[in-house]
Amino acid sequence: GFRKKSSAVVSNGTCGLSNLNTPHNLDVLWIDPNHRLKEDVMLTKLFKSPECVRELREGRGGPLLEGFAQKLCQTGYAESSARAHIRAAEHFIYWTDRRAIAVATLNDSVIDGFGRHLHRCRSPRYGHTRRINLQNGARLFLGYLRGAGAVTSPVSRQMTQEPVLLTEFHQWMHQQRGTSGGTLQNYSRPLRDLLKTVWRSFQF
Numbered sequence: 001g002f003r004k005k006s007s008a009v010v011s012n013g014t015c016g017l018s019n020l021n022t023p024h025n026l027d028v029l030w031i032d033p034n035h036r037l038k039e040d041v042m043l044t045k046l047f048k049s050p051e052c053v054r055e056l057r058e059g060r061g062g063p064l065l066e067g068f069a070q071k072l073c074q075t076g077y078a079e080s081s082a083r084a085h086i087r088a089a090e091h092f093i094y095w096t097d098r099r100a101i102a103v104a105t106l107n108d109s110v111i112d113g114f115g116r117h118l119h120r121c122r123s124p125r126y127g128h129t130r131r132i133n134l135q136n137g138a139r140l141f142l143g144y145l146r147g148a149g150a151v152t153s154p155v156s157r158q159m160t161q162e163p164v165l166l167t168e169f170h171q172w173m174h175q176q177r178g179t180s181g182g183t184l185q186n187y188s189r190p191l192r193d194l195l196k197t198v199w200r201s202f203q204f
Contacts, residue, residue, distance in 0.1 A: 045073075047083065056086070061093035064103075068144045077182035088137025091123075103145065107153040111139050136189050166191055 047053050056065050068089055072082040092114055096103075101110060118131040145151040166188065173179040173187075 056090060060097045061090065064093070064141075064145065064148075064150065065089055067148060068141055071144050071147075072140075072182065075182045075185070076180035081182065081186065084133060085137035085140055088134040089141035091134060092138035092141060103150050104152045106142055106145060106151050108139075108142070108155075111135065111142060114138050132190075136186065139189060140185065 047056065056062065065086055069082060069086055072085055073079075077085070095114055095117055096106065096110065115131065115135045118134055142151065146155070169191070170184045170188075173184060174181075
């Protein structure tokens with residue numbers, strides 16, 4: 001997960017932020033369109049198309065996506081991976097908004113629901129992306145939102161502590177192979193699922 005809070009998103013309404021005036025999602029943090037943050041440039045660096053950047057910034061989660069982009073790049077994700085995760089977050093925001101799910105209440109169960117939606121989704125905008133990649137991107141986005149203070153729901157118990165074996169694997173890959181934190185985060189979710197499956201197979 002992400003630990004540092006992004007200056008692009010805060011929970012007390014300062015720094016040019018105001019509530020998005022939608023009928024069902026009043027606690028979504030939004031940036032005043034007349035206010036430009038000094039560091040509000042990461043989407044421009046990642047996406048070369050001005051039209052694409054405009055769509056992301058003016059969409060439902062514009063400032064959240066900008067902060068997420070900053071955090072992905074700070075963590076060491078390759079630009080192609082960062083772009084894919086931002087697109088996943090964009091899709092996730094659109095899906096939650098359509099279902100009137102407030103940002104502050106997002107949790108792992110909502111991510112699971114998004115995963116079920118992806119089995120049925122035929123959107124031409126996202127259809128070419130693998131479902132597991134979109135779900136992993138949404139999960140990373142949720143971690144960012146927690147660190148930024150935009151999500152206040154409790155972390156599910158099973159996600160509070162990494163398995164020792166997974167932690168040791170991360171340390172070995174970093175020390176022996178120089179693998180970045182971003183790449184290791186990509187590995188984490190499928191490895192957690194594998195460890196759970198192996199553990200269950202030893203239960204009698």
